[in-house]
Amino acid sequence: MNAPIKPGYVRPLDLKHGRIDMTHGGGGRAMKQLIEQLFASAFDNEWLAQGNDMARVVLPPGRVVMATDSHVITPLFFPGGDIGCLSVHGTVNDVAMAGAVPVYLAAGFILEEGFPLASLKRIVDSMARAAREANVAIVTGDTKVVEQGKGDGVFITTTGIGVVEDGFVIGGERARAGDAILLSGFIGDHGMTIMSTRESLAFGADLQSDTAALHGLVAAMLDPVREAMRGDASRGIHVLRDPTRGGLATTLNEIAGQSGVGMLIEESAIPVRPQVEAACEFLGLDPLYVANEGKLVAFVAAEDADRVLVAMRGHPLGRDAARIGTVTEAPHHFVQMATRFGGRRVVDWLTGEQLPRIC
Amino acid sequence: MCLAVPVRVVELGAGDAAIVDLGGIRKEVSLALVEDVAVGDYVILHVGYALTKLDPVEAERTLALFAEAGVLPQ
């Protein structure tokens, strides 16, 4: 006679050699197992443990800020990070750019049939680590599976909520003539790291993505001006934005348009690593348009600029922070740059995608 | 047209292959269009091929010309 079957026994996921198949998105046992053994165990919090399709949360006091980001990056793993931590950082940063403290995240996964479970585990563990370090909880999520060929391995969408002090209005429409433009560090690291992994453009370098959660830096920047901002809306930090796709140039143009101002920046003040400069030279790219994932630009009232800059430099993610320019009164909203060479040029919107060129 | 960069040859490989360096970035390129290239030489690189060697003496001479332009008597 055979040994009695243990009630409720389910063979554990083969995280070494297993692959995603259509049953994992089917809503049945296989999906439940995937969620429990992979996602919930990694993200590990009381909300996910409840096993609902939603999470009841309590928010600290303040104005609620919400943001969402989808991540479709290839390759999934790159020097300095992966799609997992990127998806946490991206949304945490969007929330932080309101001057808010991010608290909860939701994560949706679209998995491609055939995707190795080992890779998924690596990504999920990375997300869990990033969330822990950022002090946010991933409280709810969703999983779907698409047929092979209809996805790039995995797509992740994260939505985040946080709170900002009531009365603080930090946004792209608030830049004013005279504001100082501060940049938190080296530009172009992430984009050129990704480029360096692409087949046709492979070159050896020790470039690393700069992907990072910036809310700690933002909090450090707000500290010295919090009081002033409470008393007077024209003081302190007016705008915060992280220059992701399209780079610094695109971000500055967006803000110029939103606020109806012009800008004058100094090329020599913008920090670019020599390797990023060299990589851009090779491909005919302009670092101003290359993506970043762990940098921010801040528009600060002139009288508070020095104070905020000092606070930035005192934080690990802002050590190389610099003042790169000033907001000007300009009807045409151009972002102008004084070149290292001595002449001036306009830094315009990015057209399409920046592609390596031979010409 | 013709985006090309001056790069330093750091390693010679099999056949016409070589590794060059620009500002710390290394890349594998082809020396098939040039001759007598040694490690340490600078070449002008275009679409993965070295087009010519860069003459360091002429480079210095050109820079000197630039500087001279600024101090010519009037």
Next chain:
Amino acid sequence: MKYIDEFRDGELARGIAAQIAREIRPDRRYQFMEFCGGHTHAISRYGITDLLPPQIKLIHGPGCPVCVLPIGRVDLAIRLALEHKVWLATYGDCLRVPASDGLSLLKAKARGAKVAMVYSAADALDLARRQPEAQVVFFAIGFETTTPPTALVIRKAAAEGITNFSVVCNHVLTPSAITSILESPEVRQLGTVPLDGFIGPAHVSTVIGSRPYEHFAQEYAKPVVIAGFEPLDVMQAILMLVRQVNDGRAEVENEFTRAVTRDGNLKAQALVSEVFELRRSFEWRGLGEVPYSALQIRGEYAAFDAEKKFALETRKVLDNKACECGAILRGVKHPRDCRIFGTVCTPENPIGSCMVSSEGACAAHYTYGRFREIAVQAA
């Protein structure tokens, strides 16, 4: 970066600028054509115009292989990808060029065409090696700088007996382009485009040498100064041109001595002659048919000639009626003279070739020059 940073020094720039200002004759105008798109780019990117006295005017010439590529040739590439279902390997520059039926190579890719962007001709050949069951076609563009690499891969493919690789050859020749400018009615007869000299291309010259330009200096009495790519090179070349004009000289001078010799790269030239021969005529977008201005693959290498292999015919496609690219490429008109510049025709939605490539006169003006005009109006 050595040999780059020193040639971008702002201090030296001011010195040369001051010297130019001292040497120009204030009552004279100096109009120089910078032929090469790379120079157009450098002038815009570094704001060189700001450092020059108003008497000097720089005209953008047709030295942009993307800009002079006829729509019909891009259509050919798109047809290869969509109808013949080949792997179409192309440099990044060509991906967004608008062709017929609202298509571009990028848009064709969105429709399922196998379009691969390559950084180098060698990558295209590599693609053929890695996909032996597929046909790979390399869409080769460029002036003399980019031609030798194409010659190399064709020769390599032949040596290795590769049968699934071929090339659409759109390589064009610089001296022919310069001739067509100088022969244009506006320059030759009407004198409506006074050209006082040329800033000669940097990297083309490393391959062809300075000798081919001697013809222009002699025949057309126009000075040519071959300039390196960096902004200081361009400024020094302008100074040298100003001197020639003042002295009444018409010579070929070489500013880019660190990379250009009179003979050029003989090894590369021999290689090109081995694989390519002159086309009797080739259409240049904006310039019309220009005799002996482009290359085709020699009979011995016919197996690698995609135009023969796939029995392709280039259909002539007319430019948009409002498009002034032709006149702009010849230096006859300025982007702002074009009715649709900046409104219908923008870098996001380019109607003509001058707007497509970031080095085209219109794209450069839109991206960098626009604001100067506006500032002037406000003053």
